[in-house]
Amino acid sequence: MEDDFQAFMESRWPALLRTAYLLTGNRDDAEDLAQAALARAFSKWSRVRRADDPAAYVWRIMINANVDRLRRLKFRESPTSSLPERPAADRSDELVTRGALLDALGRLPTRQRAVIVLRYVEDRTETEVADLLGIGVGTVRSHAARALARLRADGALRDFLPDPSGTGEMR
Missing domain, CATH: 1.10.1740 (Rna Polymerase Sigma Factor; Chain: A)
Structure with missing residues (x-):
């Protein structure tokens, strides 16, 4: 065993x-x-x-x-002996993007974050996510739609989204 x-x-x-x-x-x-x-x-x-x-x-x-x-x-803050890291100019674009995405994910409600992580990071199907979370497939879809809308509207991610002009370039 x-x-x-x-x-x-x-x-x-x-x-x-x-x-x-x-x-x-x-x-x-x-x-x-x-x-x-x-x-x-x-x-x-x-x-x-x-x-x-x-x-x-x-x-x-x-x-x-x-x-x-x-x-x-009781609260989301925890004492630490060091200050949080800030993206530095010498960091790669990928690291900055990752940090912004993690921050934006952290601002989502728990269920929406779980749906986004399981659905798009872990590449689970809607049915699998529904089974894992004990909710309906429709609820998975609505949580995903709301979470994606919040992520798109998140000002911190605006620079990482494709340009709406349709050129495919980043802003």
């Missing part, structure tokens, strides 16, 4: 950590969230391994753990 779980964990860790990071916006919180999900999965491993899609089962555990984590937070 432990060998099965070890192999599963090693194969899924990078994807779980990436998703957790996109859900939390913080590397330390992401590692804690992914580890908590795997700890819960290990305690239920016989049930998880029998599931049609064990990875989806663990993703669902992680999403639920993230919702629980957010409910427990």
Whole structure:
């Protein structure tokens, strides 16, 4: 049993950590969230391994753990010994874009963020996202539409969107 779980964990860790990071916006919180999900999965491993899609089962555990984590937070600020990083002029455009996108994702409500991450980053189908989140496909579509509208309207992302003139160039 432990060998099965070890192999599963090693194969899924990078994807779980990436998703957790996109859900939390913080590397330390992401590692804690992914580890908590795997700890819960290990305690239920016989049930998880029998599931049609064990990875989806663990993703669902992680999403639920993230919702629980957010409910427990009294405030979103956390003390730190260093100031947050700011994009510097010498950073690549990709790093700046990534930072703006992560900030914009962080401003989305929890469910909308989960739908966007699962649907467009993890490349899950609407049906898979609905199953993972325990909501209907129509709700996934409406959350995705609202989230995408918010992301498009987000002033921080305006410079990274294609020019509306149709030339395909960035603004």
